[in-house]
Amino acid sequence: xxxxxxxxxxxxxxxxxxxxxxxxxxxxxxxxxxxxxxxxxxxxxxxxxxxxxxxxxxxxxxxxxxxxxxxxxxxxxxxxxxxxxxxxxxxxxxxxxxxxxxxxxxxxxxxxxxxxxxxxxxxxxxxxxxxxxxxxxxxxxxxxxxxxxxxxxxxxxxxxxxxxxxxxxxxxxxxxxxxxxxxxxxxxxxxxxxxxxxxxxxxxxxxxxxxxxxxxxxxxxxxxxxxxxxxxxxxxxxxxxxxxxxxxxxxxxxxxxxxxxxxxxxxxxxxxxxxxxxxxxxxxxxxxxxxxxxxxxxxxxxxxxxxxxxxxxxxxxxxxxxxxxxxxxxxxxxxxxxxxxx
Numbered sequence: 001x002x003x004x005x006x007x008x009x010x011x012x013x014x015x016x017x018x019x020x021x022x023x024x025x026x027x028x029x030x031x032x033x034x035x036x037x038x039x040x041x042x043x044x045x046x047x048x049x050x051x052x053x054x055x056x057x058x059x060x061x062x063x064x065x066x067x068x069x070x071x072x073x074x075x076x077x078x079x080x081x082x083x084x085x086x087x088x089x090x091x092x093x094x095x096x097x098x099x100x101x102x103x104x105x106x107x108x109x110x111x112x113x114x115x116x117x118x119x120x121x122x123x124x125x126x127x128x129x130x131x132x133x134x135x136x137x138x139x140x141x142x143x144x145x146x147x148x149x150x151x152x153x154x155x156x157x158x159x160x161x162x163x164x165x166x167x168x169x170x171x172x173x174x175x176x177x178x179x180x181x182x183x184x185x186x187x188x189x190x191x192x193x194x195x196x197x198x199x200x201x202x203x204x205x206x207x208x209x210x211x212x213x214x215x216x217x218x219x220x221x222x223x224x225x226x227x228x229x230x231x232x233x234x235x236x237x238x239x240x241x242x243x244x245x246x247x248x249x250x251x252x253x254x255x256x257x258x259x260x261x262x263x264x265x266x267x268x269x270x271x272x273x274x275x276x277x278x279x280x281x282x283x284x285x286x287x288x289x290x291x292x293x294x295x296x297x298x299x300x301x302x303x304x305x306x307x308x309x310x311x312x313x314x315x316x317x318x319x320x321x322x323x324x325x326x327x328x329x330x331x332x333x334x335x336x337x338x339x340x341x342x
Contacts, residue, residue: 030286033097034068041074041273042089043102044082050213052076053309054131054271055102058291061300065290070098081165082107083118090120095278097287101125102273105134106165108326109266112334113341123327126275126284127319129291132212133312134270135240136233136263138171139214140206141199142226149230149250152181160195160207161185168195170341171208171233171263175247177340178256192217208233210270211240216308235264258333259340268314268322288316 041059045051052074059072077085082104089101108122138159140146146157152175161168164187172183186204189195195207196218206227214221221227229244237246247260273291275284294300295313304311 028067030282031067033283034066034070037068037070037098039063039066039070039072039098039100041072041100041102042085042093043074043076044078044085044104044107045076046078047076050132050216050309051102051104051271053307054311055273057300057304057309058131058273058294061297062290062294065293065297067286067290080117081110083110083120086125087119089274089276090125093276095276097275097279097283100128100273100275100287102271105266105270105272106167107272108269108323109262110165111327112262112329113338121277122323123320124277125323126277126279126287126316127269127323128273128275128284128287128316129295130269130273130314130319131271131295131311133314134213134267135211135238136167136171136208136267137211137214137229137241137244138175138206138208138231138233139227139229141202142228143202144205144228146205146230147228149175149179149181149245152183152230153179154182156182156184157206158184158186158204160189160198160204161187162189162191162195163187164341167233167263167266168208171247174259174263174337174340175231178253178259179247179250210267211238212270212310215310219308233260233264234267235261255333255336258330259337262326262329262333262337265322265326269319271311272319284316291316 041055043052043055055074059074063070063072077088085101086103086107089099093099110118111122146152146155159172163169169185169187172185175181176183189198198204199206229241231250232238232241232244232246234246248257248264251257251260275287292315295311
């Protein structure tokens with residue numbers, strides 16, 4: 001038999017062997033691998049805040065749903081706008097399923113807008129699941145003369161911003177270019193509490209934020225009507241605020257709608273977890289199903305509720321599709337966004 005044909009026959013036989021291996025045997029193999037091991041959750045932010053909190057909740061409860069019941073620990077690895085951790089997990093860290101990543105929400109977006117700054121391909125990461133489908137909101141303080149996006153088109157409205165790579169800067173700047181608003185982003189605030197203190201003092205009128213986070217940190221602002229939501233960055237209006245228009249609705253051109261759609265997609269991956277690209281498929285499948293079970297764990301849900309945190313999970317398969325949709329944004333739309341955000 002010719003050598004090339006022999007290689008093909010052997011390869012086909014190997015594939016058939018894998019496919020015909022009983023599911024129980026594959027599950028046992030995963031359990032055998034994880035038994036007695038420790039899985040590290042690398043978080044792309046510092047200690048404290050939503051990413052860290054959710055990671056620690058998962059670390060406490062997810063292990064009992066992974067075959068072999070490994071221990072999970074959290075290790076914080078902030079830096080480079082979240083890229084430090086993802087770059088490490090992608091190309092340096094272990095690829096066997098003992099390292100998982102908890103990235104910042106813009107991780108796939110950065111690959112589209114600034115690929116030179118990273119060394120990962122988000123489509124090759126194995127997305128395990130998402131804890132929160134964030135609702136991006138643009139809000140203003142109740143004392144601001146700006147009460148709607150129409151008002152923001154008529155008067156200069158100062159907003160707090162943390163940096164040019166943040167949605168606190170990007171969403172208002174895109175709104176100015178595509179909707180005709182007159183937002184003035186005041187940069188330099190180092191944290192969300194700093195921005196919100198400035199809003200209370202009247203230094204600025206509001207900012208771009210995430211509804212779930214604002215509800216957890218300032219529930220009284222919402223209950224007492226101290227803030228007004230004037231636009232939301234989501235694909236379709238959230239039931240949380242059905243009267244507030246989306247940026248996509250407000251856009252009057254196809255180009256504008258595609259740009260705001262791209263920005264909204266990152267909210268579909270608000271609190272994700274991934275495995276590096278080299279992790280075997282059976283372990284990826286087991287991790288995804290363990291995640292799905294953990295987000296229904298009554299004890300974990302009770303702990304999160306007590307802390308004022310609410311989850312809206314989606315599966316790893318759903319996150320994978322969303323990431324591929326983001327990375328597949330047409331080049332002309334990407335070029336336009338880059339120009340507007342310069």
